[in-house]
Amino acid sequence: MTNRQDSDKPAGVASSRRIFIAGAAAAAVGAPAALAAGRVFAFPRAAIDAQGLPICSVAADGPAPAAGPLKKITFAWNAGAPCLVAVTVAKDKGFFARHGLDVDLINYSGSTDQLLETLATGKADAAIGMALRWLKPLEQGFDVKIIASTHGGCLRLLVPADSGLGDLKDLKGKTIAVSDMNAPGKNFFAIALKRAGLDPVADVDFKPFPGPLLRAAVEKGEAHAIADTDPNTFLWLKDGKFKEISSNLSGDYAQRACCIVGVRGGLVRDDRPTAAAIARALLEAADFAHAHPSEAAATYLPFAPGSVSLDDLTTLAKYHTHQHHPVGQALKDQLASYAEELKLVSVFKPTTDTAKYAARIYADVLS
Numbered sequence: 088m089t090n091r092q093d094s095d096k097p098a099g100v101a102s103s104r105r106i107f108i109a110g111a112a113a114a115a116v117g118a119p120a121a122l123a124a125g126r127v128f129a130f131p132r133a134a135i136d137a138q139g140l141p142i143c144s145v146a147a148d149g150p151a152p153a154a155g156p157l158k159k160i161t162f163a164w165n166a167g168a169p170c171l172v173a174v175t176v177a178k179d180k181g182f183f184a185r186h187g188l189d190v191d192l193i194n195y196s197g198s199t200d201q202l203l204e205t206l207a208t209g210k211a212d213a214a215i216g217m218a219l220r221w222l223k224p225l226e227q228g229f230d231v232k233i234i235a236s237t238h239g240g241c242l243r244l245l246v247p248a249d250s251g252l253g254d255l256k257d258l259k260g261k262t263i264a265v266s267d268m269n270a271p272g273k274n275f276f277a278i279a280l281k282r283a284g285l286d287p288v289a290d291v292d293f294k295p296f297p298g299p300l301l302r303a304a305v306e307k308g309e310a311h312a313i314a315d316t317d318p319n320t321f322l323w324l325k326d327g328k329f330k331e332i333s334s335n336l337s338g339d340y341a342q343r344a345c346c347i348v349g350v351r352g353g354l355v356r357d358d359r360p361t362a363a364a365i366a367r368a369l370l371e372a373a374d375f376a377h378a379h380p381s382e383a384a385a386t387y388l389p390f391a392p393g394s395v396s397l398d399d400l401t402t403l404a405k406y407h408t409h410q411h412h413p414v415g416q417a418l419k420d421q422l423a424s425y426a427e428e429l430k431l432v433s434v435f436k437p438t439t440d441t442a443k444y445a446a447r448i449y450a451d452v453l454s
Contacts, residue, residue, distance in 0.1 A: 157189035158361055163202060163214040166194035166390040169318050169400055170241040170346060170407045171215055175386040177372035185371075186364035194390075199269075203229040206351045213350045213365050217241075217316075218425055219271035221347065223434055225448050230352035232450035235366040236344030236418055237373045239408040242275050242335040243320035245313045247305060248328055252312065255283040255333055259290045264310035266298040272314035275335050277432040287432050302329075317403055318395050336408070344413055344421055355450045363452040366414065373409040380404035419449045 160183075164174050174192065177183045183190045193211065195202050199220050205211045207230040215237065225231065244263075246252040252261070258280065265273040277287035285291065293314075296304045302323050304310045313320065313329070323329050335345060348369055354362045376383035384400035391400060413421060423445035429435040 155187070157184060158187055158364075160188050160190045160213060160361070160365065161193060161211045162190050162365075163193045163195040163205065163211045165196075165216065166192075167392060168241075168316070169384075169387055169391065169395065169403045170238060170316075172376050172383050172387045172400070172404055172407075173237045173369050173373040173409060174215060175390065176375050176383045177368045179386040180372065180375060182368040182372045182375070183365075186368045188361070188364055188368060199224050200227075203231050203349075206231045206349060209351055209353060211351070212354055212361075213348065215346055215348050215369075217271040217345060218347045218422065219274045219429075220269070221349065222422070222425055222429065222448075223269065226435065226439075226444065231349045231448070232352055232355045232362075233347050233349050233418070233422065233448050234355070234362055234450055234452050235348040235370060235414050236412045236421075237346050237348065237369055237409070238376075239341065239343055239345045239411050240334070240336045241317045241345055241407055242272050243315070243317070243324075243331050244272075244276050244279075244333040245305075245315075245320055245323060245329040246311065246332055248330045250311065253332060255280055256285065257332075258312060259285055261311035262292040262294050262309070263312045263314050264296050264301045264304045265293050265314050266301065267295050268293065270314070272316060274429065274432070274434060276314045276333065277434075278428045279333055279337070281428075281431050305329075317407075318392060318399065321399065321403060321406075322394060341408070342411065343424075344411070344418060345407075347418075347422075350450075355452060359452055362450070366452055370412055370414070373412050376404050377408075377410040383409075414453055415451055419445045419451075422449060 162174070164171055178190055178192065195205070195211075195214070197205075199216065202214055202216065203221070203224050206214055218236075219242075221233075225233075244255075252258065255276075263273075263276065267273070273293050277293070280287045280291060287293070294304075294310055296310070298315070298319065301310075301313045301315055301319065305313055312332075313323070320331070324331060334340075335343065348366060350362050350365060381397075381401045381404075384397055384404050387400055388397055423441045426435055426439065426441035426444050430437055430439060430441070435441070
């Protein structure tokens with residue numbers, strides 16, 4: 088996607104983006120190599136000019152911070168994913184502070200394996216990401232525990248509006264463009280195709296393209312469909328040249344969690360209250376995003392790709408199911424279900440005991 092100039096943002100936001108970029112560059116110079124590799128430090132945004140932005144006077148005051156000193160936490164996330172708006176809400180609206188946490192956000196751009204290794208070795212305390220991106224690497228035994236989920240939605244399967252393709256079965260013999268062969272979109276829609284009666288290996292061809300070129304690949308005839316995440320898929324729908332034929336809010340997946348929260352195993356073993364505080368802060372922030380989507384979107388705006396407007400972020404906050412964030416046995420069951428489905432598409436071994444696997448990777452810190 089092509090970034091807009093700062094002049095297209097509200098004045099306060101443009102200033103914030105410049106401060107963010109300058110601060111990130113300064114931090115990168117002095118950051119230890121082990122922390123700086125593959126990541127950009129996400130500093131708190133400058134104050135946004137509230138003129139023209141939706142304000143909820145009660146919610147804007149935020150919850151009262153916890154008494155006493157706050158516990159320092161390093162939290163890794165993908166700052167380019169608007170579905171993670173609960174993270175910016177938790178920081179900007181004081182939910183982290185209410186639960187006694189002083190959270191440094193780190194925008195992690197490395198591989199999932201590297202992210203989980205960062206958690207397992209204590210270089211970060213917590214992180215958030217997509218279940219279908221994490222589950223296969225977690226099979227390797229990283230000392231990481233999933234403690235919560237934050238929302239559903241954000242994966243879509245698009246085809247040209249004039250293609251004549253109307254559902255998953257129409258994709259037999261077609262090529263589907265994906266960002267990589269381990270992408271959540273590839274894994275999810277392979278499962279969806281299998282459930283629709285197609286063989287995701289023999290009946291379709293998943294073909295990787297660089298993320299920004301997925302749409303171009305279809306427009307040039309190199310693929311027939313796109314499987315990817317918001318905000319890309321949301322933006323590609325806006326001009327009417329593409330249509331959505333499936334998503335991870337289709338059918339019974341409407342009740343599935345998409346993004347999950349993980350912490351280093353040592354935090355669960357040695358400081359369970361802090362792990363619980365991270366989970367509670369994010370769950371409360373997700374509920375806030377559901378109840379106040381415009382105000383939540385404004386907290387994320389400084390991190391948004393340049394082509395994504397405040398109106399876009401508000402629409403996405405309403406679309407993603409931030410009110411749906413299972414924990415406890417419900418989340419453990421969903422993780423086992425995902426693992427069972429990944430067996431169907433040869434991502435997991437057919438001999439994997441998915442119930443035991445889910446029990447190993449999940450920690451109930453809220454009971």
